[in-house]
């Protein structure tokens with residue numbers, strides 16, 4: 806692959822929730838994407854990423870788990886109701902967590918590595934023609950989501966990635982020029 810081809814791929818990736826809910830994404834495809842993501846850089850080779858592939862009824866259970874925490878936090882009812890059903894907007898939600906390190910620095914580096922892994926996964930999804938959407942874990946729900954996903958208890962949820970076949974693709978938009986200090 807040359808730079809121009811790679812550039813086309815990078816620019817084609819969009820945060821996209823226009824997904825065909827009725828069209829499944831094969832588990833082998835999700836497996837392929839998880840494996841690809843592990844080629845991200847990773848200081849000390851800690852392999853900090855953990856994945857949970859959430860499908861079927863489990864998507865609604867995941868929504869309920871988040872909604873219950875939000876209700877306990879006193880969040881507004883419309884937001885709670887939306888959260889309850891939101892993971893059913895796609896056939897697969899891939900929850901990606903980062904394991905704690907043996908120091909604050911390593912924990913931060915682990916999270917950086919997992920973020921790089923998520924971007925790698927999104928680019929892989931784009932190359933396969935899939936729509937993807939990187940969503941944050943709803944505020945305050947990290948521990949409940951971690952438990953639901955079967956991750957170690959001190960895991961940080963870095964991304965909840967919606968994956969599916971697109972019904973449409975949002976338009977791309979230009980990025981501001983990067984700020985580069987050139988020190989010579």
Ligand SMILES: Cc1cc2nc3c(=O)[nH]c(=O)nc-3n(C[C@H](O)[C@H](O)[C@H](O)COP(=O)(O)O)c2cc1C
Pocket residue numbers: 818819820821939940941942
């Ligand atoms: C760490 C992280 C968390 C994000 N969480 C959300 C989210 O919770 N909801 C959302 O709509 N988009 C979320 N996004 C996606 C961004 O909104 C999106 O990348 C941005 O609007 C640029 O659009 P693009 O990805 O199509 O270039 C998140 C992105 C990152 C990197």
